[in-house]
Amino acid sequence: MAIENMHIGGAAAFADDRLDVGIPVANALIDSGKPAALFYENLAERTLALAHRELRKDPLKGYTPDLAGFVSPVLRRCVENGVPVIGNFGAANPMGAAKRLHELAKELGVKGLRVAVVEGDDLRDVIRDLGAEQWGDEVPIDLSNTEVLAANAYLGAEPIADALDLEPHIVVTGRVTDSALALGPLMQHFGWQVGDWDKMAAGVLVGHLLECGGQVTGGYFADPGFKDVANLANLGFPIAEVEADGSFVITKPDGTGGVVNEQTVKEQILYELDDPSNYLTPDVILDISEVELQQIGPDRVRVSGVKGKPAPDTLKVTVSIDGGWLGEGEISYAGPNALARARLAAEILRQRVDLLHLDCDLRTDLIGTVSIHDGDSGELTKSYDGEPLEVRVRAAANANDEATAWTVAREVQALYCNGPAGGGGVRRNITERVKTGSVLVSRRDVMPRVSMVTEDDV
Amino acid sequence: MSKSLIEVSLHEIAHGRTGDKGDRLLLSVIPYDETGYAPIAEQVTESRMFEMFRHRGATEARRYELPKLYAFNFVIENALQGGVNNSLNLDGHGKTLSFLALTMKVCVSPGVLAAAMKARST
16 A cells, blocks of 8 residues: 655744744644644754853753744644654753753643654764864864864754654754754655665755745745735745655645745755755755656645765764854934945044954945945945935944954944934944854764653653 | 847846855856746856856856756855855845846847746736
């Protein structure tokens, strides 16, 4: 007998995503009556370093900040209907996230919760000794004389499939490759094995298309008059209906906004992709050059023809170290001669940084001209000859220390009384930065672990 | 160029999205209609794309052709001035840069432009 199709829902693309979008996805998965899983992607590249900083301040933190906000709206129905929730909620503290989920279940009156936890990605204490090789040709980050804030290997889908064998309601991971959040349940359901490269690749593509949530269903796509999208305020998040052979249909819940068409799927297939024939993941090397798309109904696009090649021998590790401080300040000039006053303000700021001998890299922008597409040298801005109705001057500086970053931001505020006429609306901000680099380690050096946390354990 | 061709910005016949990996910009260019594939293949070259990002310190542009998907993927090295970790640009990810690439001028036949306009906003 053929194995039943599996439906996978993607309900978050990042830690700051909309909290309510999982509800229609969970409901659609449950109403389909098919085997299903619902996943949340919460862990951008630098997020782990920030989570480690949180963990250091409070040992009960260090997991995704909005864990309850994401899970609360769907927990009861998913538990009652046997739809596992899978998320890289754990960040720097997967066990902490599991404990918080049990508290949440208690608050919501959900009984008998089972949380499987995937660990083993955290290499912070050993990374210096692993003899890791540099990834790609980026400038290596220097680990001498600095503290490693975070070092996490991108785990693949196998530990997630193993975790699902334990029949949990929720799977919490730390760092895994985003696509593994979809491939894990597909491997477990269909019995796909390492070596089934085309099927593994199809599962990775499911994850790749869903991991950015609304970006495949019309979010981050609208360009009025060129690419119109209805009802983005109620954007429906994606569902993949996957067949045993690895072909699948991308769709979204009925009654939601957005659109699924060949254009939205193409933009997301190529998103963050380097060589389309060699997309490296821990599970398989993906080749999407032969992929075919077909619109088979409203908001339904069929995807087929994905190919896979054997997985690489090494795993990628993101290493984070202290990255100094960013200081920013902004002030607006409007009305007659606004651009000239804004240019004068930017010039004054440059002179002040020199006068005060501030040790920093400074960039000034004239927002309202061509700032964001320009380089740090301001080449495009210098040749700009329009006459905008208002211009916002922005200064941004990288410094090693907080005080210098703050001084630059403060100098923008000081333009109120000391700069050109009619400046207003100052905002200023400083941010602690994290520097990340990628290295490769041998698979032998990374040992994924799966454990079950029940009510009795907390 | 033949007189029957019309000069338009790439935005008239194609759409795209950018992503980042470190200091590397990843950029898709997707014709609205399949008939846009050939003029883009001919005119939206690696060297012209590189020129679009030279002012940001880019060092190389590579193009991958996807004739089955009717799409192109560009990889532009060192276009992000440090990337999200280190950039002083408001947009450290380079997310707005697809709309810089789409300002490139291309020359197309009236038929290609009409097909693109028909395929837009359906």
